[in-house]
Every structure is written in C-alpha cells, then in structure tokens.
Amino acid sequence: MDPFADTLQRLREAFDSGCTRPAEFRAAQLKGLSRFLQENKQLLQEALAQDLHKATQLDSAFIRKEPFGLVLVIAPWNYPLNLSLEPLVGALAAGNCVVLKPSEVSKSTEKVLAEVLPRYLDQSCFAVVLGGPQETGQLLEHKFDYIFFTGSPRVGKIVMAAAAKHLTPVTLELGGKNPCYVDDNCDPQTVANRVAFFRYFNSGQTCVAPDYILCSPEMQARLLPALQSAITRFYGKDPQSSPDLGRIISEKNFQRLRGLLSCGHVAIGGQTDESDRYIAPTVLVGVQETEPVMQEEIFGPILPIMNVRSLDEAIEFIRRREKPLALYAFSNSSQVVKRVLAQTSSGGFCGNDGFMHMTVASLPFGGVGASGMGSYHGKFSFDTFSHHRACLLRRPGLEKVYALRYPPHTPRNLRV
C-alpha cells in the first residue's frame, strides 16, 4: 500500500481542474498563510523554541549576479551556429569561462567553430572541444559549474545524470512534439501558409516547428488544398529543385523519416530520393495516435493531421501527452486561443502563427517538463549564466540596536 498515492492524486486532480489559477484563489491562499502565522504566533514560537531554540530575523537585501565559473555548452546540429553562439553570448556576458562542444554531426560548422572562433576570443578563458557521444560522456565526468545543453530529451537525461554527480546546475533545451490546434473558425489558406512555412523551414529540422495538426475532419478537408497551394507557391511544382528547401542532415535520419511515411496515408508529397537525402514536403492524414509518427518527435518535413471533434478533445489530447516546447493555436476567436493557452502547459506559445515567440528577445525561450528546464535569450541568457547571490551588508555600528536579538529572550524577572 503506497501511503502517498491518494494525497498526490488528489492534489494533481485539483491542479488539473484549474482551481489554483485564478488570482483570487492565490490571494486567498496567501491570506490564509498570513492568518496562520498571526493566529498561531504563540504556538509557533513554542514549537520553534522546542525544536531549534532560535528565532529568525528579516532584513533588507540585494542580489549580486556573479558568473558561475567554468561553463560547458553542448550544442546540436540543426542550427549548429546559432545554438552554439547564442548560449555562448550569455555565458561570456556573465563573465564565465566556457567550454563549447559543438555537434559532431554538422561537421563543417564544427570545424569552423573549432579552428576559427577561438582566434576571436581570449583562449585562456575559452575552448572548443570535439567529439560525439563517447567523448562527450568522458567530458561530462569532469566537474563544471554550469552545463547548458541543447539536444534531445534522451541525451538530456544523460547530461542531467552526469551533472547530478557533481551537483552541477543545468539548463536543458530539449525537443518533443509541438501540437498545432486549428479551429473551425479560421481562414484555411492563412493557416496553411503559416503552418507550412514553419513546418518545412530547414526541412522540418527545427525544435519549435509545428509537429502535428489537430483539427476537425471538416477543417482537414479545407486545409489540404490550402496546404498543397502553399507548398507549390513556396517550393514550386518540383520541390526537389527548389533552392529554398533543405535536405535531411544524415542518412540515419533520412531512413528514420522515410519509415514514418508509412503511417496513415500520404495526402500531399511523400516522394523521397535517398541519393540526395530529399524528402518532399509531406502531409499525412488518417494517422493513429499509437503510430510512430505520433509517438516520436518528427524533426523532418512531414506533417500529420489528427482529427478531433471539439476544442475540448484537442485540449484533452494535448494535456495527456508530455509538455511540449511550443504550442500553436489558430482561430479567429481570441476566446478559443486564450482557452488553449489557459488550459495547457508548454515551454512557449504562439497564437495564429508559428515560432515567432522565439524571435522576440524580450521573451525567455525554454521548455517545461519533458521539453526542458531553464530558459535563455536576451537578458534571460545573462541571468541563466549568473549565480544570483543573495547579499546583506550591515554597518559595523549600532550594536545597541542589534543587541536586542541576542538571547536570553525571556525577561530576567520571568526566568526560573
């Protein structure tokens, strides 16, 4: 018999009901806490005296942002330059020394980063190290003061486990499946343009790309010709010859993606060319939730459409899966967009477009739950790479005032 199961289930159900979200509820809980302290002062003082023989004192304070020390930045291959340099900016701005480990998969960028970048930085404080899983595993045995990892959830767990051995804090920028809800009340061509642009950008190899569409069968019927039209306008009748469509990074990923084409039915695209690592911009329909294309992050130019009968069903579908890095909702009704936002959780959210929220420097970028922890971009990068040191400075004088806090705390005439 698990002594905690009932309590944990009760609290999780309460959280899922949304009851903790309204400001009034939160204010009421804090007022309750305050009343608890006021109404039980005597009881609490006695308890603290019995347990610890001490009381606490509040004071004013300030935060000093200090560099952690030696930071490790591990980058993936899909935007190999940006995802190496963006964390580096924050780490250097905060005053850290940095070891950068670019992805071994994007070989050419790795070479430039290793051979050219160090010439532009003080090499006594910065190094690029090379290697794949084995070398990175070896590197992770060393103690770092902070680790910033961008990559898959699978490797994120390896990195976090290695960091835990040294109690090293981490930021994990991971991936997952980003849902894209399309309401019946919207213009299909506008939605198709925006979803196709963000899905097929970099041949779908983007962590925040819309991974799948959730919509009604009626909206699916309107979206398909609109998606076909957007794809033809963007990449021409023969997308393989378009200079604007990327290629799949590796043979391994090409084979994985080609395998996903057997899920559901191909409604648009589906052509492949192994010699060119080319996969046409593709839309799949009639897919089942249990099929691989709905189980793993696609990370390629394939867009499955799942049918839902209502907004409630879409929200329920999103909520029963891991929390995504990004979530998209398209509707002419701001109420619908706001409901999706309010009743789900994700690293970031964008209403009526693709990953524009990621491009705004005043917004933090990061995941939640299985899509990661911590965030960066702009000022948030500086904060991520800084230890927020809580400080208090006191003048050496005024000892008579401060002497009030010293024991004994019982008035002399009451002492036994």
Ligand code: NAD
């Ligand atoms: P990956 O996890 O395979 O590799 C990332 C880094 O980890 C690479 O530098 C690699 O050398 C290293 N690595 C790989 N295996 C390792 C191991 N066993 N031990 C230690 N280190 C290891 O990821 P990837 O294939 O390069 O990138 C794709 C993934 O990254 C996708 O899941 C994508 O969503 C995610 N991603 C996330 C973001 C974000 O900002 N959240 C951005 C880009 C990509």
